[in-house]
Amino acid sequence: MPIDRELLKGSIALLILRLLSERDMYGGEIIQESARRTQDAFAFKEGTVYPALHQLYKRGWLWSEWRRGPNGKQRKYYGLTAAGRRAASRTQRDWRIFTDTVNAILAGG
Amino acid sequence: MREVDRIVERVLLRAKIPGAARRREIERELRDHLEGMAEEDLDRFGSPEVVGDALARVYAAERLAAHVARSATLVIASGLAAAVIITGVQVVMTAATLRAISSEIAGFATVALGYCAAYLARRQFRLSVPSVVGVIVGGALWISAGLSVLAPRHAVIATVAFLSTAFGGLLVYATPVPLLWLAGTAGPLLIASIALGPLVPGAGRFPWLIWVGLSLSCGALRLVVRVFERYVFSDQLRSVDIALPPPSNNRAKTIP
Numbered sequence: 001m002p003i004d005r006e007l008l009k010g011s012i013a014l015l016i017l018r019l020l021s022e023r024d025m026y027g028g029e030i031i032q033e034s035a036r037r038t039q040d041a042f043a044f045k046e047g048t049v050y051p052a053l054h055q056l057y058k059r060g061w062l063w064s065e066w067r068r069g070p071n072g073k074q075r076k077y078y079g080l081t082a083a084g085r086r087a088a089s090r091t092q093r094d095w096r097i098f099t100d101t102v103n104a105i106l107a108g109g
Numbered sequence: 110m111r112e113v114d115r116i117v118e119r120v121l122l123r124a125k126i127p128g129a130a131r132r133r134e135i136e137r138e139l140r141d142h143l144e145g146m147a148e149e150d151l152d153r154f155g156s157p158e159v160v161g162d163a164l165a166r167v168y169a170a171e172r173l174a175a176h177v178a179r180s181a182t183l184v185i186a187s188g189l190a191a192a193v194i195i196t197g198v199q200v201v202m203t204a205a206t207l208r209a210i211s212s213e214i215a216g217f218a219t220v221a222l223g224y225c226a227a228y229l230a231r232r233q234f235r236l237s238v239p240s241v242v243g244v245i246v247g248g249a250l251w252i253s254a255g256l257s258v259l260a261p262r263h264a265v266i267a268t269v270a271f272l273s274t275a276f277g278g279l280l281v282y283a284t285p286v287p288l289l290w291l292a293g294t295a296g297p298l299l300i301a302s303i304a305l306g307p308l309v310p311g312a313g314r315f316p317w318l319i320w321v322g323l324s325l326s327c328g329a330l331r332l333v334v335r336v337f338e339r340y341v342f343s344d345q346l347r348s349v350d351i352a353l354p355p356p357s358n359n360r361a362k363t364i365p
Contacts, residue, residue, distance in 0.1 A: 045155025050142075075141065076138045
């Protein structure tokens with residue numbers, strides 16, 4: 001079931017940082033991978049991943065380079081810098097605290 | 110034009126990415142992504158305007174810095190052009206010795222500021238004529254107040270010079286009537302002469318020499334601006350021009 005778009009907006013950076021902490025990926029690959037892992041629940045518009053990637057790149061959390069993908073086509077790959085790895089850990093920790101807190105409230109008294 | 114090209118162009122027009130190299134890189138990245146999608150799946154990309162606006166927010170600070178740098182360069186180049194023209198007119202028409210340039214600097218600066226303010230407000234920021242008039246009057250008040258403190262002897266003439274070139278510039282960019290801008294440069298001089306008396310000692314009721322200098326300066330600044338539009342501001346103007354709604358019979362397919 002697709003997730004509310006407003007919820008996705010706030011978590012797209014976390015999602016990108018998490019996926020890139022596993023391996024370098026290009027934009028389309030990030031979208032495919034998130035769709036695959038969530039059984040298409042993360043059905044955000046594909047174009048929105050690029051502003052998020054560029055924002056993270058500008059913060060110095062990502063590096064990028066053009067290289068050949070598996071099908072021989074040139075792709076712009078992104079990976080995490082050292083600052084990006086620290087940010088990924090921090091955002092995951094913050095997300096867990098946030099979800100634990102919300103879950104505690106949702107669970108009731 | 111293919112649908113992929115149309116989407117990429119619409120994103121880039123909204124994104125207004127500063128720097129040709131960065132813009133080409135983003136274009137290549139988006140094109141690469143879209144060309145990997147089947148035509149019937151292109152709506153999965155999302156609205157090009159939404160993606161473009163999001164990219165514009167990412168690069169907002171760089172775009173502002175580039176715009177300020179370009180505008181400052183235009184004002185400096187215009188100031189130099191005004192200095193050359195006005196000094197030349199003074200030397201040729203009065204057959205007098207060159208007056209101390211330092212005493213004229215406030216005038217050169219306000220001539221350049223006046224024309225550039227009208228150009229930037231009207232052509233770059235696309236303000237309406239009443240809004241540009243508001244900018245000009247506001248600018249004149251600030252200049253008058255500043256010069257009253259810094260260079261009181263030049264405050265009146267420099268403020269009038271600002272108003273003359275600003276209204277000259279406004280008429281250049283707001284009306285298609287050729288040479289009407291000459292009335293724009295004359296108007297503030299005439300009003301100031303009537304209200305305040307001779308603007309320079311020994312001049313008649315209307316300061317013809319100043320008007321000639323300011324009008325020639327406006328003509329020169331028009332050329333300076335054309336050079337900047339061709340080589341410096343071309344991307345920004347193209348973005349603004351093309352971002353206007355396309356004709357209804359050629360409207361690009363809207364992707365929700």
